[in-house]
Amino acid sequence: MTVLQTKGIAKTFGTFQALDGIDMDVEPGEIYGFIGPNGAGKSTTIRILLGNMHGKYF
Amino acid sequence: MVNIFKEMPHMTGLLIRQLRLKILLWLAGFAVIIVATVTAYPSVYPDEETRRGFAITMNNPAMEAMVGSSYNLQDFLSTTAALFAQETMLFTLVIAAVMNIMLVSRMTRGDEEEGRTEFIRSLPIGRLSYLGAAMLVITIVNILLAAIIGTGLWATDIDGTDWQSAYLYGSILGGVGVVFAAITAFLAQLAETARGTTILSFGVLAVAYLVRAFGDVSNDTLSLISPLGWGMRTNVFIQNDWWPVYSCVIAAFVLTAGAFYLHLVRDLDAGFISPKPGNEHASIFLKTPIGFTAHEQRVPIIVWAVFIVLFSTSFGYILDDLESYFADNPFLEKMMQGESDVTNQFVTLLMAMMSLISAVPAVISVMALKKEETANRIENFLSKAISRTRVMGNYLLLGVATSILMQALIALSLWGTSTAVLNQPLDAGDIFLAAFTYLAAIWVLLGLSILLIGLVPKITSIIWLYLIYGFIIIFLGDVLDLPDWFDSLSVFEIVPALSSEAFDTKPVILLLGISLVTSLVGFISYNKRDIQN
Structure with a gap:
C-alpha cells in the first residue's frame, strides 16, 4: 500500500518553472530523504503536498 | 469527499x-x-x-x-x-x-x-x-x-x-x-x-x-x-x-x-495583486539615513495625503450647498446671525476634525521607529556609525514634515474648492493660519510618541488611545457634559479654534513647550535604554 503518490507535479511562478514532473511514492514506514540545493523546489513540493499551494498535475 | x-x-x-x-x-x-x-x-x-x-x-x-x-x-x-x-x-x-x-x-x-x-x-x-x-x-x-x-x-x-x-x-x-x-x-x-x-x-x-x-x-x-x-x-x-x-x-x-x-x-x-519589484540599485537619496526612513514610510504618507485631500475637497464642495441653503431661508439666516457665520462655524469644526485625522499619519511616521525595533530591524541600522539621537531625530523630522504637509493639504483643498464653488471664497490667509495653528497640538502628540518610545517602549500604543480620546471629545464632548478639565485633557481642545475664536499665543506657546520637553526627555531616555530584541 502506498501512503503518498505523486505523478508529474509541475509548478510555475509567473514564467519561472519551479517544479517540472515530480514523481514520488512513499510506502508505510519508509523514511524518504528529500535533499537538494537552494532553490531546488523542496519547500514548494512540500507545500503542494500539504495543499497550501496549487500545482499542475498531469 | x-x-x-x-x-x-x-x-x-x-x-x-x-x-x-x-x-x-x-x-x-x-x-x-x-x-x-x-x-x-x-x-x-x-x-x-x-x-x-x-x-x-x-x-x-x-x-x-x-x-x-x-x-x-x-x-x-x-x-x-x-x-x-x-x-x-x-x-x-x-x-x-x-x-x-x-x-x-x-x-x-x-x-x-x-x-x-x-x-x-x-x-x-x-x-x-x-x-x-x-x-x-x-x-x-x-x-x-x-x-x-x-x-x-x-x-x-x-x-x-x-x-x-x-x-x-x-x-x-x-x-x-x-x-x-x-x-x-x-x-x-x-x-x-x-x-x-x-x-x-x-x-x-x-x-x-x-x-x-x-x-x-x-x-x-x-x-x-x-x-x-x-x-x-x-x-x-x-x-x-x-x-x-x-x-x-x-x-x-x-x-x-x-x-x-x-x-x-x-x-x-x-495574492491577486502582486507588489511590483523594486529597483535593483538604491538611489542616492535612499542611501542617506533620512532618505531611508522617508522611503520606508512613503506608502502610508501618500495614502493618507490622498485621503485627506479627498475629504477636505468634498467638504469644501458642500460649502456651496450650505451657502444656498441659508440664503434660501431668511428665517434661519437671521437665527444663525448671517450665513457667513454658519460657514465659519462649519469650517472651524471641520478644521478641528481634519487636524485630528491628519495627526494619524504623523504619529504613524514616528511610531515606525518602535515598529522597526519590534521587528528587530533597527539594530541593523544602529550597528552602523550613526547615533541613536540621529536615528530618532530622523523619524521625528519625518513626523513633523508629514504633519506640515497634511495641514497644508487640508487648507489648500478647502480653500481651493471654496474659490471654485463660493461667491465669496474663504480667505486663504485665515484658512492656512487655522490649519497651521493645529500643528501645535499635533506636535504634542509627536512629542508624547517620542517620550513613550524612549521611556516606556512597552506601552507605546496608548498614544492611539489618547488620539481616540480626542475624537470622543470632539464628537461627544458637548453631549456627555463632562467637566471642563476633561475637554482640556485633549490637546486639540486647547488650540485656539480659528476662525470662530480669536488667535491666542498663550495656549500655542504652552503646547509647543510641552512638545519640546516631552521630545527632549524621550531623546535622552532613548539614548540610555537598551534596544529590545
Missing part, C-alpha cells in the same frame, strides 16, 4: 483565545461610550425648544454630509432617542467598521504574513477552516456587539426606546460590521500583505463615507450604494425598518463566498 472545513471548531477556539483581550476591549469600549452618551441625552435636550434648536443645526447640507440624515423635524420633537440616533449613528457605524477591519485583517493576512497560517495548514485541517473560523469569530463578535448595545439601550430606556428599536440600533451596528468584515476578508485575498489589506479596506470605508455624504446631500439613490448609507436608513426609534440589516447580512454572505472561492484557488502567501 474532502471536508474543506475540517477542524473548524478547533480553529475558532484558537482564534478566540488569541484575540480575546482585543475583542473584550473593543466590546467594553463600545458599550461604555454608547451607554454613557445615551444617558446624557435627556438632560441635554430636556424640552421642545432645545430639540427644535437641535433640529435646525442638524437639518442642513453640511451636517447631513457629516453625520447623515434620516429624520424630519417631527421625529426630533417627539422622541429623545431619535436625537441620539441622528447624532451618533454614523459615527458608531464607522467605529464598528474600523473594529471589523482591524480584527479581520489580523486574523486573515496578518496571521498568514507572520507564518502562523502555514503552521496550521500543515496539519490535517480543511483548506477553508482558518478563514471560515475567522469569519465565524467575527460574526460572533458582531452578534455580541448587537446584543450588548441593544440590551444597554433597552436598559437605559430613554424617551422613545422600546426593545425592538433598541435591538435594531444594535443590529445595524453588527450588520454594517459584518459587511466590512466580509469586505476585509475579500480584500485580504487580493492584497499580499496585512498592511495592504488594511489600507485597501480603509479606502473602501472612506469611499463608502464620501459616497453616502454626496448621496445624502444631493441624490438619495447614490447613498444606497454605500453600506453606511444602508446603516443610516433604519429610521430607528421611529419606523424601525429592518431591511438595512437584512441587506447587510446578504451582502456579507455574498462577499464571504467570494473570499472563500478566491482563498481556495490561490496559493498560501500569494
Whole structure:
C-alpha cells in the first residue's frame, strides 16, 4: 500500500518553472530523504503536498 | 469527499483565545461610550425648544454630509432617542467598521504574513477552516456587539426606546460590521500583505463615507450604494425598518463566498495583486539615513495625503450647498446671525476634525521607529556609525514634515474648492493660519510618541488611545457634559479654534513647550535604554 503518490507535479511562478514532473511514492514506514540545493523546489513540493499551494498535475 | 472545513471548531477556539483581550476591549469600549452618551441625552435636550434648536443645526447640507440624515423635524420633537440616533449613528457605524477591519485583517493576512497560517495548514485541517473560523469569530463578535448595545439601550430606556428599536440600533451596528468584515476578508485575498489589506479596506470605508455624504446631500439613490448609507436608513426609534440589516447580512454572505472561492484557488502567501519589484540599485537619496526612513514610510504618507485631500475637497464642495441653503431661508439666516457665520462655524469644526485625522499619519511616521525595533530591524541600522539621537531625530523630522504637509493639504483643498464653488471664497490667509495653528497640538502628540518610545517602549500604543480620546471629545464632548478639565485633557481642545475664536499665543506657546520637553526627555531616555530584541 502506498501512503503518498505523486505523478508529474509541475509548478510555475509567473514564467519561472519551479517544479517540472515530480514523481514520488512513499510506502508505510519508509523514511524518504528529500535533499537538494537552494532553490531546488523542496519547500514548494512540500507545500503542494500539504495543499497550501496549487500545482499542475498531469 | 474532502471536508474543506475540517477542524473548524478547533480553529475558532484558537482564534478566540488569541484575540480575546482585543475583542473584550473593543466590546467594553463600545458599550461604555454608547451607554454613557445615551444617558446624557435627556438632560441635554430636556424640552421642545432645545430639540427644535437641535433640529435646525442638524437639518442642513453640511451636517447631513457629516453625520447623515434620516429624520424630519417631527421625529426630533417627539422622541429623545431619535436625537441620539441622528447624532451618533454614523459615527458608531464607522467605529464598528474600523473594529471589523482591524480584527479581520489580523486574523486573515496578518496571521498568514507572520507564518502562523502555514503552521496550521500543515496539519490535517480543511483548506477553508482558518478563514471560515475567522469569519465565524467575527460574526460572533458582531452578534455580541448587537446584543450588548441593544440590551444597554433597552436598559437605559430613554424617551422613545422600546426593545425592538433598541435591538435594531444594535443590529445595524453588527450588520454594517459584518459587511466590512466580509469586505476585509475579500480584500485580504487580493492584497499580499496585512498592511495592504488594511489600507485597501480603509479606502473602501472612506469611499463608502464620501459616497453616502454626496448621496445624502444631493441624490438619495447614490447613498444606497454605500453600506453606511444602508446603516443610516433604519429610521430607528421611529419606523424601525429592518431591511438595512437584512441587506447587510446578504451582502456579507455574498462577499464571504467570494473570499472563500478566491482563498481556495490561490496559493498560501500569494495574492491577486502582486507588489511590483523594486529597483535593483538604491538611489542616492535612499542611501542617506533620512532618505531611508522617508522611503520606508512613503506608502502610508501618500495614502493618507490622498485621503485627506479627498475629504477636505468634498467638504469644501458642500460649502456651496450650505451657502444656498441659508440664503434660501431668511428665517434661519437671521437665527444663525448671517450665513457667513454658519460657514465659519462649519469650517472651524471641520478644521478641528481634519487636524485630528491628519495627526494619524504623523504619529504613524514616528511610531515606525518602535515598529522597526519590534521587528528587530533597527539594530541593523544602529550597528552602523550613526547615533541613536540621529536615528530618532530622523523619524521625528519625518513626523513633523508629514504633519506640515497634511495641514497644508487640508487648507489648500478647502480653500481651493471654496474659490471654485463660493461667491465669496474663504480667505486663504485665515484658512492656512487655522490649519497651521493645529500643528501645535499635533506636535504634542509627536512629542508624547517620542517620550513613550524612549521611556516606556512597552506601552507605546496608548498614544492611539489618547488620539481616540480626542475624537470622543470632539464628537461627544458637548453631549456627555463632562467637566471642563476633561475637554482640556485633549490637546486639540486647547488650540485656539480659528476662525470662530480669536488667535491666542498663550495656549500655542504652552503646547509647543510641552512638545519640546516631552521630545527632549524621550531623546535622552532613548539614548540610555537598551534596544529590545
